Amino acid sequence: MATRLRLLDDAAWVSVNDERAVGTSEVWPVADSFCSCALAWLVVEAYVDVGADGRQVEARAHGHCVSCGEAGTTAWLPVGRVTDDGFSDVTGVRRSRQGSPASACCGEP
Numbered sequence: 001m002a003t004r005l006r007l008l009d010d011a012a013w014v015s016v017n018d019e020r021a022v023g024t025s026e027v028w029p030v031a032d033s034f035c036s037c038a039l040a041w042l043v044v045e046a047y048v049d050v051g052a053d054g055r056q057v058e059a060r061a062h063g064h065c066v067s068c069g070e071a072g073t074t075a076w077l078p079v080g081r082v083t084d085d086g087f088s089d090v091t092g093v094r095r096s097r098q099g100s101p102a103s104a105c106c107g108e109p
């Protein structure tokens with residue numbers, strides 16, 4: 001079954017299979033080169049792109065690091081997985097990977 005992904009409310013929410021799954025104002029630990037911090041604490045302000053690779057849902061987010069203040073857009077980061085029971089958030093440190101998800105979409109009807 002295909003995973004239906006949308007961005008809602010001016011990209012403040014990622015909707016997965018018509019349920020609001022992940023919102024903004026979350027703080028994510030990001031182990032990446034988002035800024036000069038070894039571990040960035042990213043406040044998510046908006047979602048730029050959302051996509052899925054199988055059951056893994058990934059997104060690019062715009063936000064800023066609470067430690068150093070640097071703002072920008074992340075690479076693709078995992079946000080959660082679609083399970084048989086619905087959607088389950090990623091917890092813990094997020095790492096980007098090379099490339100983009102198999103199916104990316106943004107705000108389509």
Ligand SMILES: [Zn+2]
Nearest residue numbers: 035037065068
């Ligand atoms: Zn930082």
